[in-house]
Amino acid sequence: MKSILLLVLFTVSGFSLGQSKNSTDPEPIVHPVQKKYLNRIVFLDKTVPLDQLKESDIIASTEFQEDKNLDLRVFMDNSLVNYLHQLDPSLSPDELLKKGNYQFSFYVDGKLIYTENLNTGAGIPDDKKKKTTFRIPLLSSKNEDSWGRYMWMRFYLGNGGIDALEEGNHLLKIEIKPYLKTPALKTGNMIAAGKIQLNIPHKNIPEQQIAVQKIQPNSGWKVSNEKLNEEKIRLLNRKIAENRFREITGIAVIKNEKLLLEEYFSNSGRDSLQDTRSVGKSFASALAGIAIRDGYLKNENQMLKEFYDLKQFKNYSSAKDSITIKSLITMGSGFDGNDSDENSPGNEENMYPTENWVKFTLDLPTTQNKPAKTWSYFTAGVVLTGDILDKTVPKGLENYAEKKLFQPLGITNYKWQFTPQQKPSLAGGIRMRVLDFAKFGQLYKNNGVWNGKNIIDKNWIKKSFTNYFTNDQDFEGYGYLFWRKVYKVGDRSFEAYQSSGNGGNKIIIFTEIPVVIVVTAKAYNKPYAHIQTDKIVQEYLLPAICNDK
Helix, strand or coil, rough: CCCHHHHHHHHHHCCCCCCCCCCCCCCCCCCCHHHCCCCCEEEECCCHHHHCCCCCHCECCCEEECCCCCEEEEECCCHHHHHHHCCCCCCCCHHHHEEEEEEEEEEEEEEEEEEEECCCCCCCCCHHHHEEEEEEEEEEECCCCCCHHHHHHHHHHCCHHHHCCCCCCEEEEEEEEEEECCCCCEEEECCEEEEEEEECCCCCCCHHHCCCCCCCCCCCCCEECCCCCCHHHHHHHHHHHHHCCCCCEEEEEEEEEEEEEEEEECCCCCCCEEEEEHHHHHHHHHHHHHHCCCCCCCCCCEEHHHHHHHHHCCCCHHHHHHCCCHHHHHHCCECCCCCCCCCCCHHHHHCCCCCCHHHHHCCECCCCCCCCCCCCCCCCHHHHHHHHHHHHHCCCHHHHHHHHHHHHCCCCHHHCCCCCCCCCCCCCCCCCCHHHHHHHHHHCCCCCEEECEEECCCCHHHCCCCCCCCCCCCCCCEEEEEEEEEEEEEEEEEEEEEEEEECCCEEEEECCCCCEEEEEECCCCCCCCCHHHHHHHHHHHHHCCCCCC
16 A cells, blocks of 8 residues: 555656656647657658648658758657756756757668767757757758758768668668766667668769879879779779769879879869868968078067067957967967857957957957967967968068968969958968879978978978877877878878868878878868768778788
C-alpha cells in the first residue's frame, strides 16, 4: 500500500522513475501526425506548415537532387531544455542552453558518417524551452537559409556524406540526442530518429573534363618531367566535374622548383586574377620582414607606442603601449578582437563599415590576456600592421611592395583591395594569378631567394614558420601570419606552413619535401570550403606527387 501511495505521489508531482522534473513547461502535443510519429524524424519534399501537415505529405524515398527540397520535421515528447535538464538538473534553463543543444548523427547504409554537436547559438532560445516539434530545411529549391542547411553542407560536402552517397540507392538515417558540455561532454538518450531511401542518379561527365590538363607554354616556369600518378588526378578532376568538390578555380603544384601540375576549373584560366581573401595576410608578413631587413623597422618587437599617440584613442590602457608588431602578426596582441566571435568588439565585420579601419582598431579595448600568450584570429591587427608599414617605408606601402616584392618575382598583374584611406589592405583580398601565388610560395620554400637574389631574410622565414602557440590551442599552430598544418598520407606526415583564405584558398609550403601547392577556390563562407581543400591536398595531390615508397 505504501509503495502504491509513493508512486501516486511521484506521478502527481510530475516525476517519473529515472527522470528529473521538467524545468520548463513544454507546449502540449495535440497535432495528430505528431502524436502518431512521436520521437520520430519524418522527411518531406516540400515546405508544409505544421497546421497543414498530413500523413500523406511524408515520404519514404526520393530521387536525390540538390536543387529540390528535402525537409525534416522532428517530433519529440518534450522540449530540448527539459532533455538537457535531465543531464544536469543543477543548471537553470538559460545556463543549459549556453552549454548544450542537439546532437545530430548521420548514417548511410548503417554506417555512421558524421556526428555534429550543434552550436549552442543555433535555434531560438524560447523555442528550445517550449517547442516539441521543429522543422529543418536541409535542401531548398528557394535557397532558404538556415542552420540546418549549413549542417547538411558540413555532413555532405565536408565530412564524407557525398562519398557515401555515391551513384545508386542508399538508406540515410538521422538520429538526434541532447548534448551538454560542462566541460565534459554528456549525451542523453535518443530524442528522435528517421530514415529515407535516396536514389543518387548517374552523372555523365565528358572525358575532357576528367583528363589531366596539359601544361601550356609560356608559364614562366620550367616544366617538370617528373612522373605523376595521373589516375589520382583523373579521380580528382572527376569529383570536381561532378560537383563533389565545389567552386575550385585553380590548382598548381611546384616540385623541385618546376611546374608539375597546372589545372583550371569553373571558367577560370591562367590569366584569371584569383580572389583569395585572407591569403593576402601572409604578404603583410613578407613585407614586414623586408622592411626590417632594409632598416625601416628596427625589428618585430617594436611597440605600438613608437608609431601612435595611443592616448588620443578610446579605451587607452598601458597594455596597449606594449603591444608589438610581433603580437599583431601572430594574432596574439591582447586587443579585444576575435573574428570567430560575432559578439567580439573587434570582429572584422564591425570594422568594415567604419570610415577608418586603423582608428577602429586603436579604439578597441584590450583584454586581460597577455600579448603573445593567447591566440585569436584578428584581422584588424593585420590592418594595423599595414598602416605601420605604410607610415614607415619610403613612398608608402603600395610602391614599396611593387619595388621590393612583386617586381623581383616578375609579378606584373595583380590588384590590391584598399582601405577607406586608399591604402593597400593587408587584411586580404589581393588578387593575382595562380602561378604568381605559386611564386610567392616558392620564394618562402627557397628561404627568401629568387633567381639568385635575396628578397626576404632566411631568418625571417624561419621565424615565420615557427609555431608560437604549441600548448595554447587545439589547432595545429600559427607563425607570422602563416598557419601550420600537418597532412597525413598513409603512415607519412607532411608538415606545411600555409597562407589560407575564405573560400578554401591556400598557398601551401611544405617544410620537408620540395613541394609548393596552390589551390584557389570561391566557396566563400561555405562550411565545407577549407575541409574540401584539405581533402584535395591530402587524398589526391600528395599521393599523386609523392608516390615513392
